[in-house]
Amino acid sequence: MHAPLLKVENLTRMFPGVIALGGVDLEVPEGEIHALLGENGAGKSTLLKILSGAQSASSGAITFAGESYEPSSPIAAQRAGIVTIYQEFSLIPDITVAENIFLGRQPLRNGVVDWDRMIQLAGDICRRVGRTLDPRAIVRDLSVGDQQLVEISRALSMDARLIIMDEPTAALSGPEVTRLLELMRALRADGVTIIFVSHRLSEVMDVCDSYTVLRDGRLVGAGRVADTSVARLVASIVGRESAPTFKRAARKADAASPLLRVENLSYAGHGADAISLHDINLEVRRGEVLGIAGLVGAGRTQLARLIFGAELPSRGTIKLDGHATTIASPRDAIAAGIGLVPEDRKQQALFLDLSSSTNLSVTTLSGLTGWFGWVRERQEKRLFQDFRKKLAIKVSSSDQLVGNLSGGNQQKIILARWLALKPRLLIVDEPTRGVDVGAKAEIHALLCAIADEGVSVIVISSELPEILAVSDRIVVMCEGRVTGELEGEAANETNVARLMLPGATH
Secondary structure, X not given: OOOEEEEEEEEEEEEOOEEEEEEEEEEEEOOOEEEEEOOOOOXXXXXXXXXXXXXXXXXXXXXXXXXXXXXXXXXXXXXXXXXXXXXXXXXXXXXXXXXXXXOOOOOEEOOEEOHHHHHHHHHHHHHHOOOOOOOOOEHHHOOHHHHHHHHHHHHHHOOOOEEEEEOOOOOOOHHHHHHHHHHHHHHHHOOOEEEEEOOXXXXXXXXXXXXXXXXXXEEEEEEEHHHOOHXXXXXXXXXXXXXXXXXXXXXXXXXXXXXXXXXXXXXXXXXOOOOOXXXXXXXXXXXXXXXXXXXOOOOHHHHHHHXXXXXXXXXXXXXXXXXXXXXXXXXXXXXXXXXXEOOOHHHHOOOOOOEHHHHHHHHHHHHOEOHHHOEOHHHHHHHHHHHHHHHOXXXXXXXXXXXXXXXXXXXXXXXXHHHOOOOOEEEEEOOOOOOOHHHHHHHHHHHHHHHHOOOEEEEEOOOHHHHHHHOOEEEEEEOOEEEEEEEHHHOOHHHHHHHHOOOOOO
């Protein structure tokens, strides 16, 4: 084991009425990959913000590279050699790769930007991360995986000694995850130290050397990854002996009269990274959970957006109750009883600076408003309390800002928002992305309970175990096409994975 590059001693961070960190100790050995683990709300984000200079500690001491470390800002942290890559990228999409890498630090020549030098340096760094990225490419046109490599390239351009990666694999496909883990190993071999935050414990076991576990703002476990197991890590994270797991009981929905039928639905994508759909045919039965599996880029989210009216198909038919239905907008979809929980809750679903009750009630305001359009606050709070109890939403009060809730509780509020409308069909895209192991099982059980009450549910997920756990049937997509449908014993990991790959056939 190497000497610690980073040492945190008795770190405390207090907010009004809340202890976010309570005397946390942390050691990150130099030249290693260190996992920082814990449920949402455990204190990981607060600790990362302090290390990155975005927040200050209430008390405690931090030593970095043998010297006292008290960053006053993210720029000060970067100058010290600590760079944080957040789950939500900080790239500027409409400028080039090279400009993003050297943003604010462009090489100059006679007082003006030396473009040739900047492009050359950016190219050298991109090659170091093992990917041929054109430094002149516009970031918006890159895949999510390549955008993440731009973030890592920017960190390397700052001569970072410690790179903090916050949920870096959450939005990546299987091959992109594999490539990222290989890059992390290569960086470790070059002497770069990494703090790796992930809810995917298989990745932790695969790539990390050491770990620290936080729970309720306090240190509850630390050690060498080689000396532990997934089961022990889960017990430490959630505070109980075994992981909460969920498996939907076998059931078969009536196939005679499906609620939704999609026939020959096609979509012509536009742009360098656009996804097209080709003659999609599928049906959703009443009261079933239909899983849609596929790699990132297979067209699953695009299909959801077409059904919800957020995009318009180039051809094809959507039928509800056997009748062709025109869904030209989300308003039409909602009127038809269709709801959508999008894959990116922070960007596409939540109003982070508004209260939890306001976020829940936005779809039902017409039934909560009185004279002159004023919202009846008592009814709004009653609605919130009903769903708070039903969905076990952990929140201090209905007025708590939704942006301050854990990922699992944010997701429950979005689900409650749609359930308040009593939908016939609920589409849930990546239902547990960025959600801890405890809340994940709760959301799985909730989705299946919704279906048992007669609502049809479409679940889209990049995690095969999730699809297999909750689905009655599974439709598999690849490169904008349906490549197969599985149910019963045939719906296993091997068959689903085979149909997800290019070249798969029905």
